[in-house]
Amino acid sequence: MTPAPGPQSPAAPDSKTATGWLHTARFMTTAPTLEFLPALDLPEIAFVGRSNAGKSTCINVLTQQKRLAFASKTPGRTQSINLFELGKQGVTDAILADLPGYGYAAVPKADKLRWQRVMANYLVTRENLKAVVLLVDPRHGLTELDDILLEVIRPRVEQGLKFLLLLTKADKLNRSEAAKALSIARLQAGGGEVKLFSALKKQGVEEVSMLLWQWAHPSTP
Structure with missing residues (x-):
């Protein structure tokens, strides 16, 4: 999955x-x-x-807000797309989208299939989508559902997405395990960025904060 050449990244x-x-x-x-999401022209x-995989925790740590993204105590319970504005009050310049976690065994099959369709529809058709952060527990590696997601976004990545x-829970790995996880993930990411996160x-x-800022401000000198 090789991203298409795009404009040069701005200075970090x-x-x-x-x-x-x-x-x-x-x-x-x-x-x-997706039909209930507002149409936006912000990245x-x-x-x-x-x-x-630690998605809600990651968002809360990156934003330095303990309860911004809701982490349900029952995995698979959160089944909505949540949008968060970024930028000073009154001058929103980007959006974070928190998509529902997938793959939890206790969720009814019908709900799983519905959410797979919703997520695929979002990832393929959301016009202002500029970047995707896939969170993976490196102790388990990429699963079949992660691989499916990568295939869904592959055409858009090749067009510049x-x-x-992001390999979460990196504190659970020793130095050797972390190096191995990074090496494997780089092969699976197909040209995308790969980073450890705890x-x-x-x-x-x-x-990660600086990378997201760059992606949301591609024309900033």
């Missing part, structure tokens, strides 16, 4: 600029399906991943 911001920008995140709306960055494979130890927070 300092970490304070990027983390401060993410800290402005505020709830915008929630929608059960949108979607967070996706299996239930228990930004993609980050919400507990704040590993990767500044690096």
